[in-house]
Amino acid sequence: MQTKQRVLTGITTTGVPHLGNYLGALKPAIAASQSDQYDGFYFLADYHALIKCQDPQVLHRSTQEIAAIWLALGLNTDKVTFYRQSDIVEIPQLCWLLSCMTAKGLMNRSHAYKAAIDDNLQQGDHDQGISMGLFSYPILMAADILLFNAHYIPVGKDQIQHIEMCRDIAARFNKVYQPLFNLPQAMVAHGEPKILSGLDGRKMSKSYGNIIPLFAPSDQLRKLINQIITNSLKPGQPKDPDTCTLFEIYNAFATSTAVEQMRQRYANGIGWGQMKQELFEYLDTYLSPARQRFEHIIQDPQYIETQLQQGAVKARQYSQPFMAQLCAVVGITALDKTLATPREKNVVKQAKSGDEHSSILAGRQKAIAIARQREAEQMAQVQAELDQLLAAIKNASDPQAAYAAQIQKLQQAITYATNKQSKLLRKKLQLLQAVVL
Numbered sequence: 001m002q003t004k005q006r007v008l009t010g011i012t013t014t015g016v017p018h019l020g021n022y023l024g025a026l027k028p029a030i031a032a033s034q035s036d037q038y039d040g041f042y043f044l045a046d047y048h049a050l051i052k053c054q055d056p057q058v059l060h061r062s063t064q065e066i067a068a069i070w071l072a073l074g075l076n077t078d079k080v081t082f083y084r085q086s087d088i089v090e091i092p093q094l095c096w097l098l099s100c101m102t103a104k105g106l107m108n109r110s111h112a113y114k115a116a117i118d119d120n121l122q123q124g125d126h127d128q129g130i131s132m133g134l135f136s137y138p139i140l141m142a143a144d145i146l147l148f149n150a151h152y153i154p155v156g157k158d159q160i161q162h163i164e165m166c167r168d169i170a171a172r173f174n175k176v177y178q179p180l181f182n183l184p185q186a187m188v189a190h191g192e193p194k195i196l197s198g199l200d201g202r203k204m205s206k207s208y209g210n211i212i213p214l215f216a217p218s219d220q221l222r223k224l225i226n227q228i229i230t231n232s233l234k235p236g237q238p239k240d241p242d243t244c245t246l247f248e249i250y251n252a253f254a255t256s257t258a259v260e261q262m263r264q265r266y267a268n269g270i271g272w273g274q275m276k277q278e279l280f281e282y283l284d285t286y287l288s289p290a291r292q293r294f295e296h297i298i299q300d301p302q303y304i305e306t307q308l309q310q311g312a313v314k315a316r317q318y319s320q321p322f323m324a325q326l327c328a329v330v331g332i333t334a335l336d337k338t339l340a341t342p343r344e345k346n347v348v349k350q351a352k353s354g355d356e357h358s359s360i361l362a363g364r365q366k367a368i369a370i371a372r373q374r375e376a377e378q379m380a381q382v383q384a385e386l387d388q389l390l391a392a393i394k395n396a397s398d399p400q401a402a403y404a405a406q407i408q409k410l411q412q413a414i415t416y417a418t419n420k421q422s423k424l425l426r427k428k429l430q431l432l433q434a435v436v437l
């Protein structure tokens with residue numbers, strides 16, 4: 001029986017995690033994995049990585065490294081389910097069922113996709129370099145989440161929209177078929193999560209090339225810390241800790257007592273060379289046990305693989321039967337089985353007596369008559385709007401161009417319309433297209 005609330009999060013397997021990633025995502029997730037409050041699902045999103053990375057060597061290596069990092073940091077794989085997305089064959093399977101439940105217009109509104117299009121707006125082809133993978137990325141993410149019916153999804157602010165889309169898709173499935181999906185919630189850290197600065201003082205980010213990799217070997221760590229930009233104050237001159245990247249990093253890792261002492265030493269004018277040396281020693285000591293475990297684990301890909309395989313077995317105990325249920329619910333199941341549709345069940349429950357049965361029938365017929373009437377009214381309105389449109393087109397200085405513009409306008413409106421609106425709009429388009437000017 002499912003009792004605890006499920007927390008689920010995926011880590012795209014590209015790039016090298018850095019100190020900022022550690023503080024923002026890894027450290028809290030590892031802490032949560034030790035707690036008994038939630039049932040944790042943590043996975044390596046290697047199918048998501050394919051969207052960004054087409055170098056097989058890099059993708060394979062990244063997946064190894066990121067798995068090793070999680071294990072080295074002490075992820076408790078007895079308590080949480082730690083697995084690789086591509087080992088769960090039900091994920092791409094569910095992704096397809098969900099794709100058929102997702103309006104294209106919903107995906108058109110995705111921030112990530114819109115940002116990619118905006119970059120292209122200057123050029124002729126808006127879709128330049130945009131794969132279907134990038135376009136439908138939120139559906140794959142919805143499959144990750146819904147397959148395990150997770151309740152909470154710890155994510156960064158940039159991912160909130162994807163969780164909302166996941167809820168939309170789940171709600172649609174629940175409505176069209178049966179209410180099998182829980183609607184998940186994004187779990188965003190309280191307040192403004194502190195973003196760590198990088199070597200040049202801007203936010204630490206791979207795209208700025210200013211990162212300190214989490215498990216940089218000691219000599220590289222020292223070199224990188226020496227590159228951190230400071231001002232030109234001399235030793236002995238008082239310095240402001242609150243505008244200093246060295247202090248910021250120290251503050252993020254050191255104990256509060258150590259931080260207070262360091263604040264005093266800034267006031268007393270600690271020299272930059274000295275501060276860099278102390279930051280290096282602190283970080284090196286702090287990271288060294290996990291780094292040693294990492295170096296050990298990364299030498300043993302078999303161990304990593306075994307951990308993931310065990311995780312996959314655990315995950316599939318849930319995903320396999322659930323996927324079979326989902327397939328049956330949409331009508332994909334063994335042909336010698338009879339499907340019980342929810343509608344049939346309702347009829348059986350309601351039609352207790354002959355009288356009740358006939359009153360249900362009468363009610364249904366009335367509903368059908370009302371729906372027909374409404375449809376006729378709507379069609380009359382569509383026809384009236386169409387007549388107006390045609391009159392305007394005929395009066396235009398260039399009727400052909402006006403006609404083409406109207407068609408395009410309608411097509412666009414359909415893309416962004418809700419299901420209900422789009423039915424009428426499509427009818428209007430169809431009628432307009434049938435007109436010979």
Ligand code: TRP
Binds near residue numbers: 011012048
């Ligand atoms: N898209 C997420 C990211 O880039 C990674 C991810 C994939 C994910 N599937 C997920 C996160 C499911 C949470 C839940 O950060």
